Amino acid sequence: MTAGPLISADELRARLADVTVLDVRYRTGGPGGPEAYAEGHIPGAAYVDLDRDLAAAPGAGGRHPLPEPADFVAAMRRAGVSSRRPVVVYDDWSAQAAGRAWWLLRHHGHPDVRVLDGAWPAWLAIGGDVETGSPAVEPGDFEPAASLVGLVEPDGVLDVDVLVDARAAERFRGEVEPIDPVAGHIPGAVNVPTSSNLAADGRFLSPGELAATYARVGAVPGADVAAYCGSGVTAIHDVLAMEVAGIRARLYPGSWSGWITDRSRPVDTGD
Template identity: 45%
Template sequence: MGTLMDVSALNARMASGQRTVLLDVRWALGDPDGRAHYLREHIPGAVYVDLPTELAEPAEPARGRHPLPPAEKLQGAARRWGVCEGDTVVAYDDAGSTSAARLWWMLRNAGFGTAYLLDGGLPAWRRAGFPLRGGLEQAAPGDVTLTGGGMPVIDAAEAAGWAARGVLLDARAGERYRGEIEPVDPRAGHIPGAVSAPTTGNLDDVGRFLPTEELRVRFARLGVDAATPTAVYCGSGVTAAHEIAALEIAGFSAALFPGSFSEWSNDASRPVATGPEPG
């Protein structure tokens, strides 16, 4: 299994006619116009994936802002995107893979091993001078069969005690971890015992993942090693998938808390810590 594909490798695949399913997952908190961005320009052949409706169920306090959909819903969506058994899927966005990683993680969790993130995403494709196209593209229906349980997950009860036995990483921006701001969730702060590890620290200054050794050093400084159980959360389980991808590049495995802080903070019985320390 791989994690990343660079733009030169993708362009070479496309030029040689190797079957590749390209999925455009442009979405960001505060920017609901991913589809409009896609229609304006995208990598030729890419099919648009709507994260809020295709990669999540409707928000509910007990499950967070972006609950994971059941396997059968993801399978139906993947077939609409044209995914067939044996395909190579490459997902991208224009925000350092922070939304595309949600799709990557979900496909891997569903038992689909040949899913990759386009390293650097659309900006890297543009910088390389490769072609772009506008308008809507639709794929012939696929036949992929998806299951579930391919990636480790934890629930809120496990997250509550995780720091006592391992490392719990908070992938949100530092100011949200510290409780200085909270733009969307009911309470500000972090899960007690969690360590601040913003996803921005996984990327270089042009939005590509850091080299393997640099990521290993980063996570080692945060307490991660091969013998220590690691889990990750964010606001709603989206950017936490990006952290899991970065950990995988560095050679570590980690569990996802799908409901993340949006689920945790909706339960008034669960404590919230503030400040720069785990608490």
């Protein structure tokens, strides 16, 4: 099925019987995803909890460290994932949470994962069927394989060609910091907020438009590019957008919340 990292609502509806769908509704500080899932979800979708299934406990690795491989594989099997069946992930947050499931599945070698472009609102907009309740899910047999994406560790963050900070501009500049105890950004980083990736309808911009957005900060095909955010979740929205644009970018999973756990690491403010 794979033809780029995104899938339209119309294509998903046409292929729904042939894919495994994961509902990853979640928002930082927002309403709980399980309740929204029970009220209505794409038929056959299994709910995946970001904090429980897609992250380890907070600590030196930040607020959302990567889960232990065995824990992640077990969570995907509970959700019905198989290595041989395509997976589609969605949320109601413009793919800012679903992207985490996309990246982790790719990191653990799943060959065919796509993100619903336009998220849950796009499904509703085409009149897609809605299932309620929390139906039982038949377990999958997902087997991890070699990673298909890249990551960068803290000791390599300052050495990449282009380090993209996906947070809002005021957080990047250090003018406000609503979550983490230190404000600012990693020295040398450039700011491309996740909102820059989307059109007014909530769908991703075209590959050409995204390529132009990232070219303005030096992120072009062939460059060593990495992205981070506050906790390693929404940065994947920028990684995903760059993938659409033909730019391979690595993820710094610890992101800002992990960077500042070591007070010897440098911090910048302003532009």
